[in-house]
Amino acid sequence: MKKWILLGSGAFLVVVIGLFVYGYQVVREPLAEGYENASAYLQSEHGFAEVETVNFYHGNTGYYVARGMNEDGEALIAWIEQDLFRELPEEEESSEPVVLPASEGLTEEEAWQAAQQEIGASVEFDGLRLGYEDGAPVYELTYMDDSDRKVFYYIDFADGSFVKNYSLRTGP
Numbered sequence: 001m002k003k004w005i006l007l008g009s010g011a012f013l014v015v016v017i018g019l020f021v022y023g024y025q026v027v028r029e030p031l032a033e034g035y036e037n038a039s040a041y042l043q044s045e046h047g048f049a050e051v052e053t054v055n056f057y058h059g060n061t062g063y064y065v066a067r068g069m070n071e072d073g074e075a076l077i078a079w080i081e082q083d084l085f086r087e088l089p090e091e092e093e094s095s096e097p098v099v100l101p102a103s104e105g106l107t108e109e110e111a112w113q114a115a116q117q118e119i120g121a122s123v124e125f126d127g128l129r130l131g132y133e134d135g136a137p138v139y140e141l142t143y144m145d146d147s148d149r150k151v152f153y154y155i156d157f158a159d160g161s162f163v164k165n166y167s168l169r170t171g172p
Contacts, residue, residue, distance in 0.1 A: 038064040057131040075102035114160025
């Protein structure tokens with residue numbers, strides 16, 4: 001009897017794990033497809049010879065943010081609204097992608113330094129990523145403040161000026 005209980009429990013556990021893996025893949029599939037679409041689109045329509053990375057940024061609107069190189073070896077960054085790859089009703093339109101030479105904006109190191117100067121305090125940043133807010137490319141930096149809140153701090157991609165910030169409580 002114990003043997004059947006153990007076999008049944010093991011089979012149930014395998015099925016549950018399989019369902020979680022399947023669910024994860026189903027949820028991630030549109031995102032992975034979007035990465036591929038963004039890469040192919042940039043290579044065919046915007047002169048990217050190579051797309052190095054594509055990440056997803058979800059602000060007020062979702063954007064694929066891609067880094068790559070053109071034929072001349074110039075580093076480029078593109079912000080593509082996620083709706084570009086969806087069928088939209090006629091009255092809705094997706095905005096044109098923004099493609100800029102990386103040299104027109106701050107490097108990641110310069111973004112860290114600009115945010116540190118703006119905040120004026122000694123904070124330890126958790127993360128940094130490119131995004132698109134209020135019609136302009138931005139860097140999103142995150143850190144924990146003294147009140148144990150997760151702070152999202154946005155600076156302009158081009159000059160590092162403050163754009164906005166908000167914070168979320170993380171504890172009870």
